[in-house]
Amino acid sequence: MILDQIVQASTIRAEALTPGHMSRFADSRSMAHIGRERFSLLKAITGAVDRNSIIAEMKPASPSKGHLRAITDPVAVSQDLIGGGCCALSVITEPAFFHGSITTIPAIRDETKVPILRKDFIVDKKQIEETRNAGADAVLLITAVLGDQLGEFVDAARKAGLEPLVEVHDRQEVRTALDTGADLIGINNRNLKNLKTDLSTTIRLAPMIKRADRTVIAESGVTWPCDIRTLRSYANGYLIGSSIMAAENPRRRLEGFVYA
Numbered sequence: 541m542i543l544d545q546i547v548q549a550s551t552i553r554a555e556a557l558t559p560g561h562m563s564r565f566a567d568s569r570s571m572a573h574i575g576r577e578r579f580s581l582l583k584a585i586t587g588a589v590d591r592n593s594i595i596a597e598m599k600p601a602s603p604s605k606g607h608l609r610a611i612t613d614p615v616a617v618s619q620d621l622i623g624g625g626c627c628a629l630s631v632i633t634e635p636a637f638f639h640g641s642i643t644t645i646p647a648i649r650d651e652t653k654v655p656i657l658r659k660d661f662i663v664d665k666k667q668i669e670e671t672r673n674a675g676a677d678a679v680l681l682i683t684a685v686l687g688d689q690l691g692e693f694v695d696a697a698r699k700a701g702l703e704p705l706v707e708v709h710d711r712q713e714v715r716t717a718l719d720t721g722a723d724l725i726g727i728n729n730r731n732l733k734n735l736k737t738d739l740s741t742t743i744r745l746a747p748m749i750k751r752a753d754r755t756v757i758a759e760s761g762v763t764w765p766c767d768i769r770t771l772r773s774y775a776n777g778y779l780i781g782s783s784i785m786a787a788e789n790p791r792r793r794l795e796g797f798v799y800a
């Protein structure tokens with residue numbers, strides 16, 4: 541299964557992380573994030589009044605779609621997306637399967653006045669420290685990857701000053717996520733076993749999360765503005781990568797979602 545391969549590669553990279561690696565952003569301008577203004581993903585999602593809350597994902601490639609967009613100038617791409625009205629940016633940092641890089645976060649940090657979510661396959665607490673040092677505001681934690689360790693990772697993220705976005709795909713994972721006390725829960729519409737997306741996943745699982753008074757992000761498979769209209773009464777925000785990245789004009793595609 542592809543998820544096993546991605547997690548295995550992530551584990552090998554995490555094992556190789558040394559204190560030197562984790563503080564390697566110390567010389568960059570972006571280390572100015574220590575003591576800088578923090579940007580809250582939860583506030584960004586729930587605070588939008590005149591538009592839909594879109595987390596726009598910088599995603600160069602993926603196992604399901606292959607090449608999406610070469611991100612040679614990350615600052616230009618991030619500024620274009622912010623100009624398009626996203627409330628936050630998601631940066632895929634996984635290198636082997638998604639062609640991402642952790643260095644994208646410090647590269648865009650100083651110019652970015654919206655929350656930055658680090659999107660990767662976190663398996664080791666050293667990666668939490670690395671995420672904070674890179675200058676992210678939030679980190680994705682995947683229930684299917686962390687299982688029983690999820691609560692510990694939620695606590696570690698918060699202790700590091702990061703907001704955890706906990707990803708779920710079925711009812712059991714929703715229960716596990718709710719037990720951790722996480723405020724932000726992302727429903728992944730993509731089945732990580734076969735990579736197929738189905739927006740009805742959000743429709744099925746969102747009521748459980750809303751009943752517990754938590755904030756719902758619909759993740760994956762949101763392709764057209766009509767998808768936002770379908771999910772509007774279920775989700776508080778939407779995480780969109782492929783559709784924006786593959787568009788000829790990413791900013792215009794994003795605006796279609798923001799104002800749908």
Ligand SMILES: O=C(O)c1ccccc1NCC(=O)[C@H](O)[C@H](O)COP(=O)(O)O
Nearest residue numbers: 602603604759760761762779780781782
């Ligand atoms: O995108 C993939 O092909 C993928 C494959 C295996 C594990 C995870 C995968 N995607 C990670 C994501 O969560 C998405 O990047 C994110 O939700 C945005 O999805 P989309 O808008 O469909 O690109």
